[in-house]
Amino acid sequence: MKGFAMLGIGKTGWIEKDKPVCGPLDALVKPIAVSPCTSDIHTVWEGALGERHDMILGHESVGEVAEVGSLVKDFKPGDRVVVTAITPDWGSLEAQGGYAMHSGGMLSGWKFSNFKDGVFGEYYHVNEADANMALLPSNLAPETAVMLCDMMPTGLHGAELAEIKFGDTVCVIGIGPVGLMSVAGAVLRGASSVYAVGSRPVCAKVAKEYGATDIINYKEGDIVEQIFEKTDGKGVDRVIIAGGGVETVEQAVRMLKPGGRIGNVNYFGEGGAISVSLAPWGNGMAHKLIAGGLMPGGRLRAEKLASLITNGRIDPSKLVTHVFHGFDKIPEALELMHNKPSDLIKPVVLMD
Numbered sequence: 001m002k003g004f005a006m007l008g009i010g011k012t013g014w015i016e017k018d019k020p021v022c023g024p025l026d027a028l029v030k031p032i033a034v035s036p037c038t039s040d041i042h043t044v045w046e047g048a049l050g051e052r053h054d055m056i057l058g059h060e061s062v063g064e065v066a067e068v069g070s071l072v073k074d075f076k077p078g079d080r081v082v083v084t085a086i087t088p089d090w091g092s093l094e095a096q097g098g099y100a101m102h103s104g105g106m107l108s109g110w111k112f113s114n115f116k117d118g119v120f121g122e123y124y125h126v127n128e129a130d131a132n133m134a135l136l137p138s139n140l141a142p143e144t145a146v147m148l149c150d151m152m153p154t155g156l157h158g159a160e161l162a163e164i165k166f167g168d169t170v171c172v173i174g175i176g177p178v179g180l181m182s183v184a185g186a187v188l189r190g191a192s193s194v195y196a197v198g199s200r201p202v203c204a205k206v207a208k209e210y211g212a213t214d215i216i217n218y219k220e221g222d223i224v225e226q227i228f229e230k231t232d233g234k235g236v237d238r239v240i241i242a243g244g245g246v247e248t249v250e251q252a253v254r255m256l257k258p259g260g261r262i263g264n265v266n267y268f269g270e271g272g273a274i275s276v277s278l279a280p281w282g283n284g285m286a287h288k289l290i291a292g293g294l295m296p297g298g299r300l301r302a303e304k305l306a307s308l309i310t311n312g313r314i315d316p317s318k319l320v321t322h323v324f325h326g327f328d329k330i331p332e333a334l335e336l337m338h339n340k341p342s343d344l345i346k347p348v349v350l351m352d
Helices: 038-045 142-148 151-161 177-188 201-210 223-230 247-255 279-284 299-310 327-339
Strands: 002-008 011-016 027-034 061-068 080-083 124-126 133-135 169-173 193-197 214-216 236-241 256-264 289-292 320-325 346-350
Touching: 002 327, 027 080, 027 142, 038 327, 061 142, 080 142, 133 299, 142 151, 142 299, 142 320, 142 346, 151 177, 151 236, 151 256, 151 299, 169 177, 169 247, 177 193, 177 201, 177 236, 193 223, 201 214, 214 223, 223 247, 236 247, 247 256, 247 279, 247 289, 320 327, 327 346
Parallel strands: 169 193, 169 236, 193 214, 236 256, 256 289, 320 346
Antiparallel strands: 002 011, 027 061, 027 124, 027 346, 061 080, 080 133
């Protein structure tokens, strides 16, 4: 089969590979819609995962089941499905301990385009299909549904990690597609004020539509000073980091009230270390907590988040700004994520 792959750090291209083999618990899926991610950019052009050779890229796809293993109970060929970016091994000890995304080792629930061929192929393999696929609701367009694979669950996980409570003031650093979903998640969890940090007008507009009360433009001055100005010097109760470089952790600690919590879902692709100044952290005793996590995967999570869309609680279609048609358009869509033009939030490629 044909697939679009990472050939090496800084290099991509089309390759031919054997069609994956379907195990008894697994499925083979033919993509209907895929979407490139900033993580793909970190992986290829920043070498964030180290060297990878001839690894098919992509981890966001809805598709049609082409084949199922003999032990798969709930899916059959022809079913249209959502496949989450994180596909854990659900029988692992890590999963039994509540951290399925780390099944088999840290971050090992993230298989696609990490250590396993991803979804930018004519077919892709899904382990433990009954647990890692969800039926695509009939009233949900594929280009919207593909946001269920990573953008929406990752963004909402930022709000979960920050443990936002009713009436909390929240700052979301980075309002790309993940950050925009964090804004929506913060509002759903009861935030009173949401300060969204970003500079692109298209993202600021959607952030407002999702419930951001203020836009903080980092090009107009230090974001911590702007937050203190907006909050009469008090800072915020919660911070979600969904973008930016390693410096954002220091900024988050500085703007956080004592007793506050930071939820990080940002994939730091560059920078060897994160540093936090002692004084803003109360010399380690300010009860300012930093929680960072990989999004949960799996069928139950996907079904629950899909119900948020179909019942009108969240509309992730606002994230999709560019739609391409045809398998051969994957490199063009990926290049958009690489260059990030001012009118881009998220591209989708439909396989029609």
